[in-house]
Amino acid sequence: MTSFEWIRLAVVASIFLTVLGIGMSATLRDVTYLVRERGLLFRSFLSMFVVMPVAVAFVAHVSNLPEAVKIALVALAIAPVPPILPRRELKAGGHAAYAVGLLAMGALIAIIYVPLAVEILDRIFDRHGDVTPVAIGK
Numbered sequence: 001m002t003s004f005e006w007i008r009l010a011v012v013a014s015i016f017l018t019v020l021g022i023g024m025s026a027t028l029r030d031v032t033y034l035v036r037e038r039g040l041l042f043r044s045f046l047s048m049f050v051v052m053p054v055a056v057a058f059v060a061h062v063s064n065l066p067e068a069v070k071i072a073l074v075a076l077a078i079a080p081v082p083p084i085l086p087r088r089e090l091k092a093g094g095h096a097a098y099a100v101g102l103l104a105m106g107a108l109i110a111i112i113y114v115p116l117a118v119e120i121l122d123r124i125f126d127r128h129g130d131v132t133p134v135a136i137g138k
Helices: 003-025 038-062 067-078 085-091 096-124 133-137
Strands: none
């Protein structure tokens, strides 16, 4: 194994263990918090899945950044919530149930959202990527 593969494995393992730890400490009430707070769920998803990707796609389109940077920025904008969110949310004075609920609901929605977003962005930017939405969904 090359050093790059070891680093990649360590990053994946770290994310997996972080999410596992959050999941093991979460209750069903935490996970379903946003289902009960529909207004907050709508605003959170609107900002995560519409406002941020549109803003980043616009900046990527009008900027003079290298193509690889544009692709990385857009990929990060459409990616589901990072597992570090709950810890940062709590440090900022937020509610644990909101952070855990957002992570869980975001991950569920991302199964459908990310492949669709890639397809839409490919069409908007007239690109034909090597990875299909079906492959991303799997």
